[in-house]
Amino acid sequence: MSIAVRYLARRDRTVAQVERFLAHKGATTPEVRAVVVRLSQLRYLDDRAYSNRWIEARLARQPMGRARLEAELLAHGVTESLAGQAIREALRGLNEETLARRALSIVKRTGRRLTPGQTMRLLRQRGFEDETVERIMRGVLDREDVDR
Numbered sequence: 001m002s003i004a005v006r007y008l009a010r011r012d013r014t015v016a017q018v019e020r021f022l023a024h025k026g027a028t029t030p031e032v033r034a035v036v037v038r039l040s041q042l043r044y045l046d047d048r049a050y051s052n053r054w055i056e057a058r059l060a061r062q063p064m065g066r067a068r069l070e071a072e073l074l075a076h077g078v079t080e081s082l083a084g085q086a087i088r089e090a091l092r093g094l095n096e097e098t099l100a101r102r103a104l105s106i107v108k109r110t111g112r113r114l115t116p117g118q119t120m121r122l123l124r125q126r127g128f129e130d131e132t133v134e135r136i137m138r139g140v141l142d143r144e145d146v147d148r
Contacts, residue, residue, distance in 0.1 A: 004035050005044070012050050015040070016077020051078050051086035063103040065096055068127020096132040103128075104136070116140050 007013065007021050015036055022032045039045040051073055058069065066087055073083035091099075100123055107114060107122065114122065119140055123133045 001035050001038065004039060008039070008044050012053060013045070014047050014050055014077040015045055018045060020077075047078050047082055048086065050076075051082060052090065055086055055090040059090065059099070062126070063099045063106065064126040065099065065123075065128035065132070066091065067129070068125075071127065096129055097135055100126075100128045100132050100136050 003025055004018055004022060007018065013021075018036060018039065019032050022035060023029075027035070036045060054073065054076070055069060058064065058072070069087050070080075070083050073086070074080060078086075103123070103126055104114070104119065116137065120133060120137055123136060128136075
């Protein structure tokens with residue numbers, strides 16, 4: 001239990017991350033289950049709260065599309081249904097295009113100028129839907145034609 005608490009003291013973790021950590025440290029399956037149950041009762045472990053905080057921080061720092069948010073949450077060990085629910089709640093009232101424009105504005109604030117190809121790659125890497133990337137790119141290319 002004390003090993004798990006120290007592990008959690010560094011930063012938020014998911015149930016799956018704690019389970020893997022404890023198993024790696026040599027805990028038996030029943031010990032891992034008991035520790036996870038106790039930590040959940042104490043509210044030290046809560047995948048729903050973890051997902052909400054993680055999405056909020058991630059979108060503030062590096063906006064991305066739903067697909068990438070979901071992939072990253074799944075990689076952290078959050079269940080697919082919980083990840084989907086947390087994403088729907090976090091993005092309520094926000095559409096993909098707004099998030100994509102926010103991602104581009106953060107990059108531009110650093111003083112970086114992106115070519116159309118770099119813009120498209122950035123949006124795709126951030127997990128934005130193809131339709132969103134196409135809409136943004138039409139606007140980028142239209143502005144580029146006006147600038148010439």
